Amino acid sequence: xxxxxxxxxxxxxxxxxxxxxxxxxxxxxxxxxxxxxxxxxxxxxxxxxxxxxxxxxxxxxxxxxxxxxxxxxxxxxxxxxxxxxxxxxxxxxxxxxxxxxxxxxxxxxxxxxxxxxxxxxxxxxxxxxxxxxxxxxxxxxxxxxxxxxxxxxxxxxxxxxxxxxxxxxxxxxxxxxxxxxxxxxxxxxxxxxxxxxxxxxxxxxxxxxxxxxxxxxxxxxxxxxxxxxxxxxxxxxxxxxxxxxxxxxxxxxxxxxxxx
Ligand code: 13P
Numbered sequence: 290x291x292x293x294x295x296x297x298x299x300x301x302x303x304x305x306x307x308x309x310x311x312x313x314x315x316x317x318x319x320x321x322x323x324x325x326x327x328x329x330x331x332x333x334x335x336x337x338x339x340x341x342x343x344x345x346x347x348x349x350x351x352x353x354x355x356x357x358x359x360x361x362x363x364x365x366x367x368x369x370x371x372x373x374x375x376x377x378x379x380x381x382x383x384x385x386x387x388x389x390x391x392x393x394x395x396x397x398x399x400x401x402x403x404x405x406x407x408x409x410x411x412x413x414x415x416x417x418x419x420x421x422x423x424x425x426x427x428x429x430x431x432x433x434x435x436x437x438x439x440x441x442x443x444x445x446x447x448x449x450x451x452x453x454x455x456x457x458x459x460x461x462x463x464x465x466x467x468x469x470x471x472x473x474x475x476x477x478x479x480x481x482x483x484x485x486x487x488x489x490x491x492x493x494x495x496x497x498x499x500x501x502x503x504x505x506x507x508x509x510x511x512x513x514x515x516x517x518x519x520x521x522x523x524x525x526x527x528x529x530x531x532x533x534x535x536x537x538x539x540x541x542x543x544x545x546x547x548x549x
Contacts, residue, residue, distance in 0.1 A: 292326040293513065293540045294451065294499060294520030296351060296412065297527025298380060299331050308335045311530060312342055318534035321346045324544050326520075327537055328378055329527075333367055336375050351378035351412065354386060357399035359407070369400075369407040379404050380522075381411040382438060384418075384457045394437035402441045405449060412451045412499070412522065413438050415480075419458035419466075427456075428479055435483050444488040448495040452480055453522040459502025461525045466503075470511045473500050477517055506535025513543050 303311060308331050319327060321344075330351040331339055340350060352375075356366035372379060381404060382397035392400075397413070404411035415434040417427045431454075439447055454476050459468040477498050485493035500512040501522030509521055520540070526532035 291497070291519060292324050293544060294326045294328065294497060295533075295537050295540055296328040296330060296378070296380075296453075296499065296520065296522045297533055298351075298353060298383070298501075298522060298524050299329070299528060300353070300385070300524060301332060302528055303331060303335065305335050305338050308332075308339060309342055311528070312339060312348070314530040315534060316344060316347065318530060319347055319537050322537070322541050325537060325540050330378075330380055336372075340375055349377040350375060351380060352376045353380050353383070355379050355400065355403070357396070357403040359403070369403045369409055372409060373407050376409060378410050378412050378451065380453075381413050382434070383414045384416060384455060384460065384463070388457075394434060397434070398437050398440055401438050401450065405442060405446045410449050410451055412453050414453045414455050414501070414522070416455040416457055416459075416502075418456075419464065422456065422458060427476065431476060431479055432483055435480065436487065439484075439487065444492045447484065447488045447492045451497045451499060451519070452484075453499040453501050454480065455501035455522060461503045467508065468500075468502055470515050473512060473518075474515045477515060481517065504536065506532045506539060509536040509539040510543055513540055 328349045328351050330353050352372050355369045355372055359368050359370040381400045386392045401411045417430040421430050456468055458464050458466050481493045484496050497519035499520045499522045504521045504523045505526040
């Protein structure tokens with residue numbers, strides 16, 4: 290059975306000390322669940338100290354970004370190669386990177402490829418903004434972002450990519466409108482259909498799809514219950530240990546209800 294993946298993207302928050310305190314609190318509240326994979330994405334600076342602190346049966350680490358070259362004269366950057374033994378995942382193409390740091394479709398593609406080359410699973414974020422949504426362009430945006438991002442991969446490599454659907458308008462800091470699970474389900478179908486067209490049905494079925502955008506302990510179950518939903522990418526609520534452990538708990542309850 291596939292694990293449900295719950296990822297906390299702390300964004301540019303929490304120094305080493307604050308992060309360590311949050312992990313301690315999460316550790317007290319979250320039990321070891323075989324069928325739930327809990328991933329923390331702290332700032333780059335905090336990855337190394339947290340890697341020494343975390344109970345690896347409970348938590349894994351993700352980086353929020355990395356550069357697509359493996360090494361060289363790229364002042365200020367950190368490569369996927371450097372993250373190899375530290376992070377299981379790297380978030381790639383987050384809308385904040387596309388918007389504030391002007392990451393193009395091609396940059397995102399190169400980062401996805403660099404992740405795979407370095408044996409790290411990319412968590413590829415895609416999603417339309419509110420203008421594109423109003424203009425009924427969701428399908429085109431998803432199509433363009435996915436096609437380019439995956440274009441240098443084989444079907445087998447595509448299976449290692451986690452795709453996070455994060456509509457920009459639903460992210461708490463960009464307006465935080467609450468997406469309806471039914472609408473998210475439609476986009477999940479689009480994503481799988483598109484992967485199937487490009488890479489075949491095996492890759493499409495294997496793809497892990499996450500939802501992100503204002504997920505909290507109250508709304509999580511609604512999204513996680515969507516057919517084929519592989520988990521959640523959580524921003525703001527992941528900074529609060531009640532909220533984040535509540536989301537993990539909701540994922541656990543849902544799994545075990547499904548089994549009963
Ligand atoms: P929020 O959960 O704060 O809306 O953020 C979502 C997000 O961008 C996670 O990557």
